[in-house]
Amino acid sequence: xxxxxxxxxxxxxxxxxxxxxxxxxxxxxxxxxxxxxxxxxxxxxxxxxxxxxxxxxxxxxxxxxxxxxxxxxxxxxxxxxxxxxxxxxxxxxxxxxxxxxxxxxxxxxxxxxxxxxxxxxxxxxxxxxxxxxxxxxxxxxxxxxxxxxxxxxxxxxxx
Amino acid sequence: xxxxxxxxxxxxxxxxxxxxxxxxxxxxxxxxxxxxxxxxxxxxxxxxxxxxxxxxxxxxxxxxxxxxxxxxxxxxxxxxxxxxxxxxxxxxxxxxxxxxxxxxxxxxxxxxxxxxxxxxxxxxxxxxxxxxxxxxxxxxxxxxxxxxxxxxxxxxxxxxxxxxxxxxxxxxxxxxxxxxxxxxxxxxxxxxxxxxxxxxxxxxxxxxxxxxxxxxxxxxxxxxxxxxxxxxxxxxxxxxxxxxxxxxxxxxxxxxxxxxxxxxxxxxxxxxxxxxxxxxxxxxxxxxxxxxxxxxxxxxxxxxxxxxxxxxxxxxxxxxxxxxxxxxxxxxxxxxxxxxxxxxxxxxxxxxxxxxxxxxxxxxxxxxxxxxxxxxxxxxxxxxxxxxxxxxxxxxxxxxxxxxxxxxxxxxxxxxxxxxxxxxxxxxxxxxxxxxxxxxxxxxxxxxxxxxxxxxxxxxxxxxxxxxxxxxxxxxxxxxxxxxxxxxxxxxxxxxxxxxxxxxxxxxxxxxxxxxxxxxxxxxxxxxxxxxxxxxxxxxxxxxxxxxxxxxxxxxxxxxxxxxxxxxxxxxxxxxxxxxxxxxxxxxxxxxxxxxxxxxxxxxxxxxxxxxxxxxx
Numbered sequence: 001x002x003x004x005x006x007x008x009x010x011x012x013x014x015x016x017x018x019x020x021x022x023x024x025x026x027x028x029x030x031x032x033x034x035x036x037x038x039x040x041x042x043x044x045x046x047x048x049x050x051x052x053x054x055x056x057x058x059x060x061x062x063x064x065x066x067x068x069x070x071x072x073x074x075x076x077x078x079x080x081x082x083x084x085x086x087x088x089x090x091x092x093x094x095x096x097x098x099x100x101x102x103x104x105x106x107x108x109x110x111x112x113x114x115x116x117x118x119x120x121x122x123x124x125x126x127x128x129x130x131x132x133x134x135x136x137x138x139x140x141x142x143x144x145x146x147x148x149x150x151x152x153x154x155x156x157x158x159x
Numbered sequence: 160x161x162x163x164x165x166x167x168x169x170x171x172x173x174x175x176x177x178x179x180x181x182x183x184x185x186x187x188x189x190x191x192x193x194x195x196x197x198x199x200x201x202x203x204x205x206x207x208x209x210x211x212x213x214x215x216x217x218x219x220x221x222x223x224x225x226x227x228x229x230x231x232x233x234x235x236x237x238x239x240x241x242x243x244x245x246x247x248x249x250x251x252x253x254x255x256x257x258x259x260x261x262x263x264x265x266x267x268x269x270x271x272x273x274x275x276x277x278x279x280x281x282x283x284x285x286x287x288x289x290x291x292x293x294x295x296x297x298x299x300x301x302x303x304x305x306x307x308x309x310x311x312x313x314x315x316x317x318x319x320x321x322x323x324x325x326x327x328x329x330x331x332x333x334x335x336x337x338x339x340x341x342x343x344x345x346x347x348x349x350x351x352x353x354x355x356x357x358x359x360x361x362x363x364x365x366x367x368x369x370x371x372x373x374x375x376x377x378x379x380x381x382x383x384x385x386x387x388x389x390x391x392x393x394x395x396x397x398x399x400x401x402x403x404x405x406x407x408x409x410x411x412x413x414x415x416x417x418x419x420x421x422x423x424x425x426x427x428x429x430x431x432x433x434x435x436x437x438x439x440x441x442x443x444x445x446x447x448x449x450x451x452x453x454x455x456x457x458x459x460x461x462x463x464x465x466x467x468x469x470x471x472x473x474x475x476x477x478x479x480x481x482x483x484x485x486x487x488x489x490x491x492x493x494x495x496x497x498x499x500x501x502x503x504x505x506x507x508x509x510x511x512x513x514x515x516x517x518x519x520x521x522x523x524x525x526x527x528x529x530x531x532x533x534x535x536x537x538x539x540x541x542x543x544x545x546x547x548x549x550x551x552x553x554x555x556x557x558x559x560x561x562x563x564x565x566x567x568x569x570x571x572x573x574x575x576x577x578x579x580x581x582x583x584x585x586x587x588x589x590x591x592x593x594x595x596x597x598x599x600x601x602x603x604x605x606x607x608x609x610x611x612x613x614x615x616x617x618x619x620x621x622x623x624x625x626x627x628x629x630x631x632x633x634x635x636x637x638x639x640x641x642x643x644x645x646x647x648x649x650x651x652x653x654x655x656x657x658x659x660x661x662x663x664x665x666x667x668x669x670x671x672x673x674x675x676x677x678x679x680x681x682x683x684x685x686x687x688x689x690x691x692x693x694x695x696x697x698x699x700x701x702x703x704x705x706x707x708x709x710x711x712x713x714x715x716x717x718x719x720x721x722x723x724x725x726x727x728x729x730x731x732x733x734x735x736x737x738x739x740x741x742x743x744x745x746x747x748x749x750x751x752x753x754x755x756x757x758x759x760x761x762x763x764x765x766x767x768x769x770x771x772x773x774x775x776x
Contacts, residue, residue: 013455015448016257020230023367024377030229031264031367041257043339044303044470046440046447046459126230128384128453155442 002078003134005114005121007050011131014041014048021126025117036102036114037123037132050132052123053102053114055081061094061103061113070094070103076119085110162371163225163683164188169267169289171282173355174215174274178282178289183268189686190770193224195251196659196701197269198240202249203704205271208711212244212347213329213354215275221262221320221360222269224661225684228260228368228450230380233666235259235450238658243346244354245331245510245564246582246607248709250346254320255449255663256338261318264364272355281321281359283313286366294358299324301503302336305359314363321359322349323505325552329353330562332510332585333552336502340457340472341449344507346584346606371685379678384453386670398444400456401476403432408480411620412733413593415586416484417538418516419579419724422590423733426489430479434491438462440470447472454665460495466542467496474498474508480588481512486519486544493541497548504552510564513585515547517565517578518557526572532557576723582607582714591725591740594619596635596643598740599749600651602719605705612658613651615643617668626673628653628691638738644748655698656680700769703753703761707771716759719746 022035032038037052059081062070069087073080090109097103106112114121116134124134166188171178191200198220210216220240227234237259243250262270265284279294297305302323309319320337326349333349334342343349370376408414409427416424428434436443438460448455461470467490474482474495482488482497501508521527522536529535533556536543550558560568565585569578579586584607591598593616600613610616617623619637629635629646653673657664660680667676677694681687688694709718720726721740729737750757754765766772 010445013446013448013452015450015452015455017230017451017453020228020451024230024373027367028373029367029369031365033264033365034367043447043472044459046445048447129455 002074002076002136004078004137005052005055005116005124006133006135006137007052008131008133009049011129012039012048012050013129013131014039014043015128017126017128018050018123018132021122025122034112036112051100051102053081054100055079055114055116060097060099064093064097066091066093075116078116078119080116081113082115083111083113161185162369162685163229164193165263165266165268165368167267168269168271169284170271170273171291172273173276173280173291173357176276176291178291180267180287188225188268190697190700192656192659192697192701193227193268193661194222194236194238194253194659195240195655197222198238198251199249199701199704199708201269201271202240202242203708206242208242208708209713210242212242212247212351217242217351217354219272219348219351219355219357220269221272223259223263224659226679227661228263229370229376229683230451231662231679231683232380232383233449233452233454233663234661235452236661236663237262239335239343239348241348241351242712243348243584243606244329244350245347246584248582248607248712248714249605249705250348250351251606251658251705252335252343252345252348253658254335254337254341254343255452256318256341257450258318258320258337258341258362259661260450261362261364263368264366265362266364266366270360272352272357275354276356279356279358281309281361282357284360284362285314286364297358298327302505303339303503306339309359309361313361317361317363319359319361321505322352323503323552325505326350326353327358328552328554328562330506330551330554331564331567332507332514334501334505334507336505340502342502342507345509345609347507349505370683372682376679376682379675379682383670383675383679386672386675398446399432399436400446400458400473402435402474402479404476405431405479405484408476408588410734411593412730412735413590413620414484415480415579415588415590417487418485418513418520418577419586419590419722420520421732422592422730422735424484424489426484429489430483430491430494435460435474435479435495438491438495449663452663452666454669456665462492462495465492467492467545469496469499471499471502473502477587478508478512481509481585482515482544483512485512485516485588486541487538488541488544489539490541493545496545497541500545500548500552504548506548506552509587510585511548511551512544513579514551514561514565514568515544517569518547518561520577521569521572521574526574531560579722579724580608581721582718584608589616589620590735591721592730592738593735594637595640595740595745596646597637598721598725599643599742599745600647602721602740602742602746603647603651603749605702605709611664612654613647614654614664614668615647615650618646618650623668624671625650625653625668626670626676628673628695640741640744644745644752647749648752649695652695652698652702655701656694659701696769700771703765703769703771706761710760719759
């Protein structure tokens with residue numbers, strides 16, 4: 001089974017290292033506006049949310065893509081919604097179709113979205129707290145029950 | 160193409176209402192580095208050191224460093240450099256959050272603010288589009304309110320640095336606050352901003368920052384982050400911020416208590432890290448970071464009910480000390496409320512607490528008429544501290560006298576010796592009677608009493624080697640005098656480089672080797688510093704530039720001293736009992752180590768060696 005980009009909101013501290021890592025990996029510059037992952041920050045609530053392409057199983061961006069540039073694919077055994085830049089016609093329909101704001105106009109006639117860095121996501125390496133991880137996810141009911149129980153246990157359940 | 164730096168600054172003339180961009184010479188950046196170094200470069204070349212700090216001729220420099228906004232760990236810092244209304248000498252206060260990085264993304268290494276606006280204004284920087292806008296409706300507003308309104312008026316993803324009522328009212332220790340709860344706290348930089356009627360700077364940037372050697376830089380970043388997994392920093396500081404230091408300082412016997420009359424506090428446990436962690440908004444361990452920081456030492460806390468109800472960032476150690484032990488307050492909720500008020504009003508928590516403590520001592524000794532203080536004011540009264548802070552910020556009643564800082568307050572009542580200051584700036588919370596090198600560092604710090612321009616305490620009490628630039632071990636017995644002049648000098652020079660780099664000193668001191676830090680700087684900028692010696696020499700130049708500014712402003716060797724209490728009255732209890740700083744021995748050694756004459760002035764030979772001939776106006 002392949003890996004998935006996993007987000008653990010509780011671990012995010014809002015440092016935005018994922019943003020600089022992403023833009024550096026793709027453009028060799030530190031520039032959050034060119035990052036495919038962005039962190040929404042609400043300091044007063046101590047709430048920070050990294051937002052990035054969820055690699056949907058039924059990607060709306062690919063469904064509306066008229067040229068087939070946006071398509072489901074695999075890299076290193078991991079599922080990814082991939083963008084073939086050569087086939088992109090620059091219509092930006094995908095930016096409208098994505099419900100998560102994860103596909104953005106790149107200002108150069110194409111779009112920007114997470115490509116999982118070919119199977120070694122730079123944002124994951126840069127994340128000090130493991131709020132972002134690239135791992136195999138066990139989505140069996142048993143694993144989900146355990147994850148839920150762990151969360152409640154660590155927050156002091158049965159108090 | 161410039162790397163690390165942008166190579167451009169924004170110059171703002173508030174009297175004329177004009178702004179313009181200027182390119183910065185590579186030669187200037189290579190010498191001045193950034194942040195603190197770039198700031199003193201402009202102050203020294205453009206500002207007469209004798210100007211009124213709150214008058215139109217003082218300038219306010221916001222400067223980032225070459226590592227700001229990169230992937231270097233904790234690359235969040237920007238520094239405010241100006242002439243201080245508190246000390247009359249150089250002020251340099253730096254802060255984290257996101258503001259500094261955003262300024263670079265907008266395409267500027269620095270902003271120089273000149274002259275005085277006829278009416279309250281704010282500056283809106285959206286990449287190349289810069290506007291000076293009316294801030295009439297914002298004047299008088301607290302920091303969070305101001306920040307929220309400005310984001311609604313500009314762009315919700317913009318970053319804000321602003322003053323609160325304290326800065327507007329020229330409180331001599333007013334802070335500049337950014338991103339809500341981060342402070343460029345010390346030396347009254349907020350009052351200078353207020354004197355210019357500049358309520359805020361709002362910035363939004365879409366540009367990027369590049370480095371000279373991308374692959375080399377990436378490798379240096381990996382090395383720095385790897386070495387940063389030290390458990391002291393990542394667990395203690397990562398979970399509790401600095402609040403855990405309270406009980407440690409008490410144990411070591413240098414936790415300033417009741418205006419520095421004692422070095423231990425019976426209420427230390429009640430106001431320490433564990434006590435504070437109970438108020439974490441999202442539970443212990445849920446922390447918040449500044450830009451690019453793997454440590455994430457910030458915490459949002461909340462007091463849910465009662466007279467001290469509130470929410471905000473902090474408190475950190477210095478606040479727990481200054482607004483707690485120094486004022487004799489052991490009610491952690493009162494301290495937290497005091498912290499929230501300081502953040503909202505834009506006050507330096509250190510100077511605010513130590514000034515109130517001075518007023519408490521004056522009052523307890525019967526030196527302040529009750530008609531002035533509005534009633535008896537005694538140590539331990541947390542509610543009185545909370546009340547006084549608002550009055551200071553608004554200069555109401557007795558608060559107006561306290562707004563001048565503890566030195567001017569104590570002088571007014573005929574007892575300047577009760578002000579716990581160096582160069583009229585209040586002490587942070589490591590009493591100089593706890594370590595000889597540290598005491599010397601305080602006495603000679605260019606911005607007055609300050610612990611983070613010379614963290615000699617790291618080697619004297621914490622056993623941190625400061626990246627190997629100082630040999631730790633038996634010769635660093637904190638009560639020993641020998642060798643401390645050299646140690647203090649070296650650490651001061653080193654901190655000039657940290658404060659100019661754009662990364663946070665907390666991160667740097669977690670690195671075990673100075674080469675890691677130098678490597679980051681070299682790979683970002685393409686410069687070669689010539690090893691540790693050359694790196695420290697670059698810092699030494701910055702330190703001497705600041706000294707020249709201070710000498711020009713009228714400060715002298717007589718100002719390189721400590722309050723009489725610290726020189727003459729040892730603690731009678733605790734682990735630092737009996738020790739007194741020996742400035743009589745240390746200062747001559749220090750001047751010699753610095754290449755200064757017996758009056759504390761850099762000699763011609765030293766200025767030549769540092770390439771600073773003709774540096775003064």
